[in-house]
Every structure is written in structure tokens, then in C-alpha cells.
Amino acid sequence: MGLTPAQPEVERSILLTTVDKMKRWAQKSSIWPATFGLACCAIEMMSVTNSRYDLARFGAEVFRASPRQADLMIVAGRVSQKMAPVLRTIWEQMPEPKWVISMGACASSGGVFDNYAIIQGVDHVVPVDVYVPGCPPTPEALLFGIIKLQEKITLGLPPKYLELAPEPGTKGAWR
Amino acid sequence: MNRNDPEILTRLETRFPATLAIVETVDQPTVAVAKESLIDLFRHLADLEGYTMCLDVCAVDWMPTNPRFELVYHLYHPGKFARLRVKSRVEEDGTMPSATAVWAGANWAEREAYDLFGIRFEGHPNLTRIYLPDEWEGHPLRKDYPLTGPRVD
Numbered sequence: 001m002g003l004t005p006a007q008p009e010v011e012r013s014i015l016l017t018t019v020d021k022m023k024r025w026a027q028k029s030s031i032w033p034a035t036f037g038l039a040c041c042a043i044e045m046m047s048v049t050n051s052r053y054d055l056a057r058f059g060a061e062v063f064r065a066s067p068r069q070a071d072l073m074i075v076a077g078r079v080s081q082k083m084a085p086v087l088r089t090i091w092e093q094m095p096e097p098k099w100v101i102s103m104g105a106c107a108s109s110g111g112v113f114d115n116y117a118i119i120q121g122v123d124h125v126v127p128v129d130v131y132v133p134g135c136p137p138t139p140e141a142l143l144f145g146i147i148k149l150q151e152k153i154t155l156g157l158p159p160k161y162l163e164l165a166p167e168p169g170t171k172g173a174w175r
Numbered sequence: 176m177n178r179n180d181p182e183i184l185t186r187l188e189t190r191f192p193a194t195l196a197i198v199e200t201v202d203q204p205t206v207a208v209a210k211e212s213l214i215d216l217f218r219h220l221a222d223l224e225g226y227t228m229c230l231d232v233c234a235v236d237w238m239p240t241n242p243r244f245e246l247v248y249h250l251y252h253p254g255k256f257a258r259l260r261v262k263s264r265v266e267e268d269g270t271m272p273s274a275t276a277v278w279a280g281a282n283w284a285e286r287e288a289y290d291l292f293g294i295r296f297e298g299h300p301n302l303t304r305i306y307l308p309d310e311w312e313g314h315p316l317r318k319d320y321p322l323t324g325p326r327v328d
Contacts, residue, residue: 082308
């Protein structure tokens with residue numbers, strides 16, 4: 001009682017930060033992906049949650065069946081013309097802020113499917129934050145993509161759809 | 176093991192002498208028939224010969240030639256384990272008699288041929304697109320359909 005001065009004790013036990021930094025840390029540590037497996041890339045996306053790769057280490061293992069509970073959409077596979085409106089609707093149903101990872105060659109550019117049925121890159125439909133190359137990408141590559149997204153969130157960079165918004169502050173207005 | 180029934184070719188030839196032709200194949204008995212007598216042949220095959228299953232209806236686009244489209248029906252005899260192939264041609268602006276009255280299972284296969292080739296089947300109960308969106312323009316498996324997809328950008 002009164003033997004230790006109050007000042008050094010407080011300095012030892014209290015960490016100062018900003019609310020914004022705290023929020024970003026919380027966001028990047030709990031990215032919940034929506035399940036959007038469209039093709040063979042989905043198999044690699046599933047294995048990333050298994051114990052060998054263990055996406056839970058990065059707080060992103062909780063794949064949600066409802067877009068209302070998801071922050072991240074991993075588009076894993078080729079998007080057909082018929083699927084595009086569905087994908088867009090599900091993306092619009094996700095609460096903000098939200099991010100999109102385009103996984104693999106087909107989602108990023110159409111891949112080998114340069115034909116009438118396949119959208120030549122999912123960025124024609126939704127704004128994409130991180131592109132993961134590969135056919136299919138290895139689970140390590142998808143992990144790297146998610147870590148890149150975490151870095152982006154930590155730095156406080158806005159999601160792609162806000163970047164593309166016509167005026168700053170106009171939320172969700174993309175194209 | 177080949178359990179097909181090659182004798183059916185001669186039986187069909189005597190039954191339909193004017194409109195039926197035997198096609199040389201390596202795998203299974205095949206006949207080509209004019210589309211006018213197609214349903215008669217199908218009734219005969221299903222009711223009297225016992226080919227009670229229609230496995231698939233395929234379409235081929237032989238574009239420069241006329242008639243343009245060829246329908247290939249694969250039939251199956253569950254008792255004999257025998258297969259039979261029937262081919263028939265139809266013009267681009269013509270209609271094909273629907274096999275749904277003989278085999279109800281031809282329904283979706285014919286819708287697929289309509290969806291991707293634009294072949295119209297007369298007497299089909301629900302001739303609408305099956306794979307592509309309803310508002311789609313054109314029939315993608317036709318030879319004159321653009322090879323690469325529409326660019327959004």
C-alpha cells in the first residue's frame with residue numbers, strides 16, 4: 001500500500017491504442033468466409049480448413065452457409081453466366097464491410113473456359129480484393145491470399161467496393 | 176460382353192422397307208430412318224420388340240449439309256441387354272416428332288437438344304430451355320454460334 005509509486009505500475013499494466021486499430025485487429029482476426037465453392041478449387045478451399053493447413057490459426061475457419069454471417073466471399077471456381085446473378089445477390093446480402101477473394105485462374109480470368117457459358121473473371125460481377133493464382137491454387141496459396149487480406153485490413157485500406165465507389169462515403173454503390 | 180441383337184436389323188428392314196436404312200457400325204446395330212416414319216418405328220420397337228428404355232437423345236449439327244441436324248436415339252432392351260441406335264435427320268426450319276409419347280424419359284433429353292441446338296419437337300409437353308437462362312439468345316452448340324463468349328468489358 002503506497003510502497004510502489006502509482007505511475008510505473010500503470011505504465012506496466014495498461015496498453016494504449018486507438019479504437020480504430022483495435023477494430024482492425026478484431027476484423028482481421030475473425031474473417032468469416034461464405035461458402036462459395038463452384039468447382040475443383042472448392043476442394044482446395046475445404047482442405048485449407050483441415051488440420052493439416054488449419055485456417056483456424058488465422059481466425060478464418062468459420063465457413064458460413066448464410067451470407068448474412070459472412071465477411072469474406074471466396075469465389076472458388078468458374079462462374080457461369082447463369083450463376084453470376086446468384087453470386088451478385090449473395091454478395092449484396094453480406095453485411096459490410098465485406099471482402100472478396102478470387103481463387104484460381106477461372107474465377108480470376110475465365111481460365112481455360114473461354115466460351116459462351118463462363119464469365120471471363122468474377123471481377124465483372126463483384127469487386128475483388130485479392131486474386132489467388134493457380135489451377136487450382138494449393139491450400140498454401142489460399143492461406144497466403146487470406147494473410148494478404150489480413151495485412152490489407154491491418155493497414156486500414158478500404159475494401160475494393162469502397163475503393164470503386166463514385167464518392168467517398170457512398171457505401172455499397174459500386175458501378 | 177456384346178449382348179446386342181444383330182438380327183433386329185433384318186426384321187426392321189422387312190417391316191419398314193421404304194424408309195429405313197442400315198448403317199455400318201463397329202459397336203452396335205444402327206439404323207437410319209426418315210423422320211416421317213420415326214414414331215411408327217419407335218412404337219414398333221417399344222411395343223413389339225421390347226426396347227422399353229430410351230437412354231439418350233443426342234443431336235449433331237452437320238452444318239453445310241441439308242438436312243442440317245441429325246438426332247441420335249440410343250435405345251435399350253432390359254430383357255436381352257441389347258442396345259440399338261436410331262438416327263434421323265431434320266432440316267433447320269423443320270420440326271421433329273417428339274418421342275415423349277413413346278418414352279416419357281425422352282422429355283429432358285429433347286429439351287436439351289432444343290436448348291443447345293434449337294431443334295423443335297412437335298408434341299413435346301414442355302419444350303423450354305433446360306440448362307441456359309430463359310432469356311438466352313441463340314443455341315450455343317450450333318456450328319455457327321460464336322466460339323468464344325461475350326465480353327462483359
